[in-house]
Amino acid sequence: MEIKKNDELLRKIGYTLLQLRTKAGLKQEQVAREIGIKQETLSKYENGGTDFTISIIAIFSEYYKVDINAIINISRHIQVLHSNSQTDLNEGYRLYIEQLKNENTFLKDQLKARK
Numbered sequence: 001m002e003i004k005k006n007d008e009l010l011r012k013i014g015y016t017l018l019q020l021r022t023k024a025g026l027k028q029e030q031v032a033r034e035i036g037i038k039q040e041t042l043s044k045y046e047n048g049g050t051d052f053t054i055s056i057i058a059i060f061s062e063y064y065k066v067d068i069n070a071i072i073n074i075s076r077h078i079q080v081l082h083s084n085s086q087t088d089l090n091e092g093y094r095l096y097i098e099q100l101k102n103e104n105t106f107l108k109d110q111l112k113a114r115k
Helices: 007-023 029-036 039-046 054-064 068-080 085-114
Strands: none
Touching: 007 039, 007 054, 007 068, 029 039, 029 054, 054 068
């Protein structure tokens, strides 16, 4: 599952990752090395310059020891609250609920595959 290119959403998730890293007092090079990606890739994630897969978000979640929702949901709520009209707001919530259902199914499938 991939969070598709949506500049505002990607920036908000990236900013959340940046906050987690800086609060932990870590440098990009260290985090990138420890999770097995290039520093340039981490920079793109933190700046909202590239799409996220649920897998990489799960890696960040485990690395920073935060619930995956701390990375994803906060960003979505902010996006929904910035909707310009009731129609946009309703559509935002519908998409949010659909995404949660898809993520739940994906994670359940991953757990079943591990058993």
